[in-house]
Amino acid sequence: MLTLTTGIAPPVQGEDLFAYMQRTEGEFDQQLYAKLLGAANDYKEGDEIVGVAAADEASRSHARQLLARTKLADLDSHAIHHDDLSDYIASVVDSANRPTSQTLTVGQLKSFLLSADEQAIKQASKGLSSVAIAAVVKLMSNDELIQVGRKVFNPLPGSNIGARGYLSARVQPNSPTDHIDDIAWQVFDAWSYGVGDLLLGTNPVSSEAKSVAAVELTLQDLLKTFGIDSLMPHCVLSHIDVQAEVEQHWPGSTELWFQSIAGSDAANATFDISIEKMRQHARSRTGRFGMYFETGQGADFTNGHSHGFDMVIHESRKYGFARALSHDVATARAKAGVPDTAWVHLNDVAGFIGPEVFRSREQLVRCCLEDIVMGKLHGLCIGLDVCSTLHMDVSLDDLDWCLDQIMPANPAYLMALPTKIDPMLGYLTTGYQDHVRIREKFGYRINDAMWQFFQQLGVVDRQGNPTEHFGDPLWVYQQYCRRKNDERPAAEIIAEGRQKLAEIRRRGVFVAEGYGEKPSQLAPELKANIHRIYDDAKQSIWAEFDQKFVESVPDVLPLATQSADRTDYILHPTSGEQLSEPALTAIETLRDKHAGEVDVQIIVSDGLNALAIMESDQLALFLSQLRQQLRKQGRKLAAQQVLVHSGRVRAGYRIGETLFGQLPGNRAILHVIGERPGTGHRTFSTYITAAAGSVWGEPNAVDHNITKVVSGIAKTALEPKKAANDVARLLAGMI
Numbered sequence: 001m002l003t004l005t006t007g008i009a010p011p012v013q014g015e016d017l018f019a020y021m022q023r024t025e026g027e028f029d030q031q032l033y034a035k036l037l038g039a040a041n042d043y044k045e046g047d048e049i050v051g052v053a054a055a056d057e058a059s060r061s062h063a064r065q066l067l068a069r070t071k072l073a074d075l076d077s078h079a080i081h082h083d084d085l086s087d088y089i090a091s092v093v094d095s096a097n098r099p100t101s102q103t104l105t106v107g108q109l110k111s112f113l114l115s116a117d118e119q120a121i122k123q124a125s126k127g128l129s130s131v132a133i134a135a136v137v138k139l140m141s142n143d144e145l146i147q148v149g150r151k152v153f154n155p156l157p158g159s160n161i162g163a164r165g166y167l168s169a170r171v172q173p174n175s176p177t178d179h180i181d182d183i184a185w186q187v188f189d190a191w192s193y194g195v196g197d198l199l200l201g202t203n204p205v206s207s208e209a210k211s212v213a214a215v216e217l218t219l220q221d222l223l224k225t226f227g228i229d230s231l232m233p234h235c236v237l238s239h240i241d242v243q244a245e246v247e248q249h250w251p252g253s254t255e256l257w258f259q260s261i262a263g264s265d266a267a268n269a270t271f272d273i274s275i276e277k278m279r280q281h282a283r284s285r286t287g288r289f290g291m292y293f294e295t296g297q298g299a300d301f302t303n304g305h306s307h308g309f310d311m312v313i314h315e316s317r318k319y320g321f322a323r324a325l326s327h328d329v330a331t332a333r334a335k336a337g338v339p340d341t342a343w344v345h346l347n348d349v350a351g352f353i354g355p356e357v358f359r360s361r362e363q364l365v366r367c368c369l370e371d372i373v374m375g376k377l378h379g380l381c382i383g384l385d386v387c388s389t390l391h392m393d394v395s396l397d398d399l400d401w402c403l404d405q406i407m408p409a410n411p412a413y414l415m416a417l418p419t420k421i422d423p424m425l426g427y428l429t430t431g432y433q434d435h436v437r438i439r440e441k442f443g444y445r446i447n448d449a450m451w452q453f454f455q456q457l458g459v460v461d462r463q464g465n466p467t468e469h470f471g472d473p474l475w476v477y478q479q480y481c482r483r484k485n486d487e488r489p490a491a492e493i494i495a496e497g498r499q500k501l502a503e504i505r506r507r508g509v510f511v512a513e514g515y516g517e518k519p520s521q522l523a524p525e526l527k528a529n530i531h532r533i534y535d536d537a538k539q540s541i542w543a544e545f546d547q548k549f550v551e552s553v554p555d556v557l558p559l560a561t562q563s564a565d566r567t568d569y570i571l572h573p574t575s576g577e578q579l580s581e582p583a584l585t586a587i588e589t590l591r592d593k594h595a596g597e598v599d600v601q602i603i604v605s606d607g608l609n610a611l612a613i614m615e616s617d618q619l620a621l622f623l624s625q626l627r628q629q630l631r632k633q634g635r636k637l638a639a640q641q642v643l644v645h646s647g648r649v650r651a652g653y654r655i656g657e658t659l660f661g662q663l664p665g666n667r668a669i670l671h672v673i674g675e676r677p678g679t680g681h682r683t684f685s686t687y688i689t690a691a692a693g694s695v696w697g698e699p700n701a702v703d704h705n706i707t708k709v710v711s712g713i714a715k716t717a718l719e720p721k722k723a724a725n726d727v728a729r730l731l732a733g734m735i
Contacts, residue, residue, distance in 0.1 A: 005048055005055040006035040008062040016069040016105075018078070031308065034080060038310035039063035040138040042366050046298045046357040049572070050306045064139055068107030072132045076102070080131060081307045083265040088275050089130050089320035092327045097127030106135045113148050113377075121152055125377045130320035133377045134313040137370045142405070145369040149409030152376040156343045158288075159231075160447045161198055162381035162412035167444035169416035169435050170347070170383065171196040173219075174424035175509060176679060176717035178205045180218040181500055182423075182509045187222050188476040189418050189511050192469065193432040193519075194460050197450035198345075198383070198413045199256060199292070200234040203425060205712050206726075207238045213246045216253045225483045226457075229255075231449050233289040233343070239272065240281055256289040256343065257281065260299075261321050263314035267305035272705040278321075282328035290329045290342030293322045294385075296349040297367050298357030302573065304700070311357070312370060315348070319378040322346045326380070345412065346375060347383035352427060354389045356573050361398040364388065365405045372409045383413035387429040390537040390678045391570050391608065396420055396530070399428055400437075407442050414438075418512040419522065419530050424712060426537065426676030426683075432512060437520035471514045474498065508680040508716055537678035542566060543610040545645055553604070553619075555640045557590065559583035563646035577650035587658040590640065594659065599636045599735070600668050601659055602626070605647025609674030612682035612714065619672070619684070622713060622720035626670070629728035635735075649673060649687055653702045656689060661697030666690055666735045670727060675711065683718075685711035686727050690734040708734065 011020055017036050021029050038052025040063040047053040054060035079086060104112070109128075113121060113136065125133075137145065155163040162168070173186035183202055190196040200219045204212055219234035233255035236243065240259040247254045259278065262268045268275075285291055295318040297311040306314075326344040333342055348371040351357075351364050358367065368384050375382030386402055388394035394402070399420060417423075419431045438444060445451065454460050457479060459470050469475040474497045481493050501511055510530070514523045522530070544566060550558055562578045563569035569576045579587065602623065606613060613619055623641070630637050644651055652671035660667035668690035675685045689707045696702060708730050713723040 005053050006039045006051075006059060007055040008036065008039055008059040008066075010062055011066050014069065015066060016071070016074070017066045018070065018074055020066050028078065033078065034309040036063050036066060037080065037135070037138075037313065040067045041310055041312055042363070044297070044311060044358040044363055044367070045355065045571075046301055047310050049356060050301050050308065050310065052308070052310045067135060068110070068139055069105055070135075071102070071105050072109065072129070073102035075106070075131055075135060076129050080309045080313055081264060084275050085263070085265050085268070085317065085321060088324050089317060092324045093129055094126035097124060106132070106139060109136045110139050110144075114144060118151050118153070121148075121377075122379070125379060128377060130316040130378070131313060133319075133374050134316035137373050138312060140373070142366060142369055145373050146409045149369065149372045149376060149411075153410070154376060154379055154381045156345060156381050157341050159449070160445070162345070164410065165443070165445060166412075166447065167407070167410070167435070167438060167442070168198040168383070168413035168446055169195045170199040170201050170413055172201060172203065172415050172417050172422065172429075174203050174417070174422055175507075176205065176424045176681060176683065176712040177507065178211055178215060179507060180214060182504050182507060183215060183218055184222060185473060185477070185500065185504055185511055186418055186509070187219070188473040188480065190416055190432055191454065191457060192459055192471055192473045192476045193436060193512070194446075194451075194454040194470070195416050195432045195435045197232060197447040199232060201237055201258070201292070202235075203237045205424060205718065206710075207242050207708070209242055209245045209249060212236045212238045212242055213250045213253055216246060217250070220253060220255070222480070225480055226453070228450070228453055231447070231453070235292060237294075240278075241272070244281065255287075256292050257285060258292045258294070260294045261318050262303075262305070263300050263317035263321070264305055264307055266307070267300040267303055270303045270305065270703055270705055278325055279328050282325045283332045285329045285342060286333050286336040286338060288342060290344045291325060292344075293318075293346040294349055295319070295346065296352055297371070298353045302353055302356060303704070315371060316374045319346065319375050319380060322380055323378045345381040345383065347385055347413070348375070349385040349387060351388040351392065351394065352385065354573070355392050355571050359393050361394050361402050364394060365402050368402070368406045368411075369409055372411050381412045384411045385415045385429055387415070387427050389427050390534070391541045394428070396428060396534055399430070400434070403430070403434065403438060404441070407438055407444075418510040419526065421510065421530055421533060421678055421680070423509045423679050424676070426678035428678070431522070433515065433520050433522055440520055466519045470519060471512065473501070473511060473513065510680070533678060533680045540609045540611045540674075540677035540682065541570070545606055545610055545614065545643070549614045550643065553641060553643060556643045557586060557640045558643045558645065559586055560645045561647055561651050566646070569646040573648055576646045576648035577654070579651060579654050584658065587642075587655055591659050594638065596663055597636055598638045598659075599665065600630060600670065600731070601638045601642065601655070603642045603644060603647075603652045603655055603669055603671045605644040605651060605671065605673040607647065607673035607675050607684070609677045609682060609684065612674040612684045613672070615682045615714070618682070618715055618720055621715075622672070622724050625721040625724035626727060629725060630731075633728065633732055647673065649704070652687060653689065656691075656702060657696050657699065660693050663693035663696070666692055667696060668731060668735050670731070679712070679717070681712070681714040681717045683712050683714040685709055685713065686723070688727060688730050688734065690731065
């Protein structure tokens with residue numbers, strides 16, 4: 001795959017970016033401008049794919065020298081990219097503070113941030129553009145980023161969350177099947193370790209309003225039963241439109257509203273959001289708990305919207321978007337007569353995408369430190385998901401090392417799960433006992449009011465030491481039952497709890513109990529199990545369809561993408577999104593064979609988990625039930641299944657374009673793809689995409705924003721026959 005780097009010649013004395021372009025090109029050059037800004041970054045694979053990474057350390061040094069001499073005013077007068085988001089971001093930059101900052105060079109701004117106190121920095125930051133903030137972090141070493149991060153804080157109102165010396169936790173109780181027992185017991189588990197003071201936030205499998213509402217109400221019940229719903233909110237991280245729908249049909253069921261956001265109009269459209277849509281939602285948030293955003297370096301270019309500039313600037317623009325939306329929330333509350341500000345916070349998800357963004361633990365640390373500083377300079381309460389996918393070169397032990405490098409910068413919060421492995425998303429992040437370890441090592445505290453709750457719950461004593469109930473979710477469950485006025489004997493409640501725990505674990509959901517040699521260490525048996533799952537995930541990622549499996553699939557049309565081999569597929573995802581020339585020819589032949597009489601095509605790809613697709617009977621059970629349901633609906637289903645080697649989700653869209661482009665009526669693809677190694681299951685997902693033939697006929701018009709997905713399909717998770725029924729039902733509402 002072609003990747004580009006930028007060589008930068010040595011600058012002459014006193015030269016800035018614009019003088020350099022004038023000398024070397026004779027004029028301002030937009031493409032060179034983007035390359036110079038990108039070359040000033042620490043190296044990341046994503047910038048290289050975009051074509052803006054420095055060719056070598058000398059070029060990086062030269063780019064940084066040029067950037068350091070460049071005035072902020074000149075940066076802001078030469079937009080790296082202009083769209084509606086650019087204008088919205090700029091609209092909240094404080095004009096009263098801007099004149100002072102505009103006279104500075106980027107290098108002078110760096111010196112100011114390193115020498116000034118918190119109050120002066122926060123005042124000046126109000127007048128800094130998102131590009132200026134991105135530019136200054138490019139010039140900083142890791143130690144300098146830590147120095148700034150540890151002296152600027154934007155705590156959430158009425159709490160210690162995001163304050164100096166505090167590190168909070170978002171409990172992330174995910175379930176492969178959205179089972180409410182899985183979710184509730186992970187919360188009991190978190191609280192048994194004295195963890196969880198920011199948010200109960202679940203990533204749902206299903207985005208159907210009824211399912212989302214059930215999870216919202218489960219989380220809400222936990223908070224209300226323990227009487228702490230005024231201390232922390234709950235949230236289901238579905239699309240924001242779904243959350244609004246849930247609130248409309250189940251009034252009072254939602255609290256904090258979530259949305260992933262991007263750094264350009266086009267990238268936000270991939271998330272099915274626009275500036276106006278987000279502003280409308282922001283204006284509706286007049287309660288104490290406002291909005292919650294997630295971002296991540298690399299998300300824009302991996303969705304095809306790099307616009308030719310680097311990941312750090314994209315990320316900073318997302319923080320500018322969040323800053324502007326927080327202003328809209330504050331304005332709405334003021335109009336509603338509410339004087340104080342609402343909770344609005346954000347976390348990056350550094351490392352979630354994969355090795356196409358960056359590969360190493362050192363790069364993960366760098367990314368997190370950059371994002372902490374950019375978020376804080378935007379006035380945001382920013383947390384982190386310090387994470388990695390299982391196809392990166394970051395191990396379970398590496399994550400501990402990364403946390404130790406990052407924590408001195410004092411982010412507001414981290415994720416928290418029973419172990420480092422998410423049982424639904426299948427990636428590595430922070431576990432409950434990681435929080436215990438970090439608090440021990442760095443002396444961080446949690447929100448004072450929640451710490452008092454944990455003392456009252458009896459899991460820590462007045463001195464902050466673990467009690468005999470520390471790490472005992474059964475104890476927390478017993479307290480929950482008592483608060484529900486359950487008067488059964490304790491032994492009966494505990495016996496019921498043990499039965500529930502056994503059922504949860506059979507569904508492949510981790511619940512920690514007890515600890516190892518220290519309270520911050522996993523119990524030995526659970527630790528061994530996590531390492532076993534980690535090893536299986538690595539095997540799943542690198543596995544490929546074998547010939548025996550291909551021959552076993554009935555009526556199959558085997559195809560390949562442009563990936564040269566498995567390594568190319570893993571490191572360069574776009575190669576798995578495009579079909580090879582022979583594959584395109586085969587699909588064109590298939591279109592002719594269909595003669596316009598087919599409206600649904602099933603596609604099967606290996607994705608990141610070929611073993612899930614090849615698991616005994618798993619695919620066969622699913623496809624048999626799916627075909628049966630589609631026939632009942634009267635669908636004109638293709639007889640052949642397309643089997644894609646080294647296929648990504650977007651490879652399915654390319655197949656749909658060729659099969660259905662310009663045909664009359666709505667047509668659909670059902671793309672079955674192996675995913676999420678590391679969940680403890682071998683799961684696949686089905687992406688459901690339906691569009692008119694005119695839309696299929698427009699290259700790249702079909703994307704994730706019109707696609708629905710059923711995920712976590714496995715004999716040990718979402719049962720294949722039930723999943724097939726869910727897919728058929730969703731398709732019926734789309735086509």
